[in-house]
Amino acid sequence: MSSTDAMSKRSLLAAIADEDSITGLLLAGVGQVSGEDGKETNFLTVSPDKTTVEEIEAAFDKFTSEREDIAILLINQHLADLIRFKVDNFTNAFPAILEIPSKDHPYDPEKDSILKKVRRLFGE
Numbered sequence: 001m002s003s004t005d006a007m008s009k010r011s012l013l014a015a016i017a018d019e020d021s022i023t024g025l026l027l028a029g030v031g032q033v034s035g036e037d038g039k040e041t042n043f044l045t046v047s048p049d050k051t052t053v054e055e056i057e058a059a060f061d062k063f064t065s066e067r068e069d070i071a072i073l074l075i076n077q078h079l080a081d082l083i084r085f086k087v088d089n090f091t092n093a094f095p096a097i098l099e100i101p102s103k104d105h106p107y108d109p110e111k112d113s114i115l116k117k118v119r120r121l122f123g124e
Contacts, residue, residue, distance in 0.1 A: 014042040014063040015074040020103050046079055053082050060086055070095040078105040088113045
């Protein structure tokens, strides 16, 4: 399979985020619910008192390794901090991982793994 074929399969955004962020993304039309095995949804709503770090890790692994239809993974930065070792060690081109702020947790560019990689490329 050529790289063009592989890229053409990747047409979805996925999200691992808090309820407010997921609600906004779903209202914008990002959500997908499928009856197909392994592709049930393209989002994980994280509740602070109900969702474990293991569930966040499992969703991250599913969206980055198992699914070939995900082009971009959006993850709240405070959730990415919980699995920082996985986010920082992810080196594949697809899906692109973008850390986003949430209502209760502002964005901190010093923690963003993509910006760290860009700084290393430019020798900063």
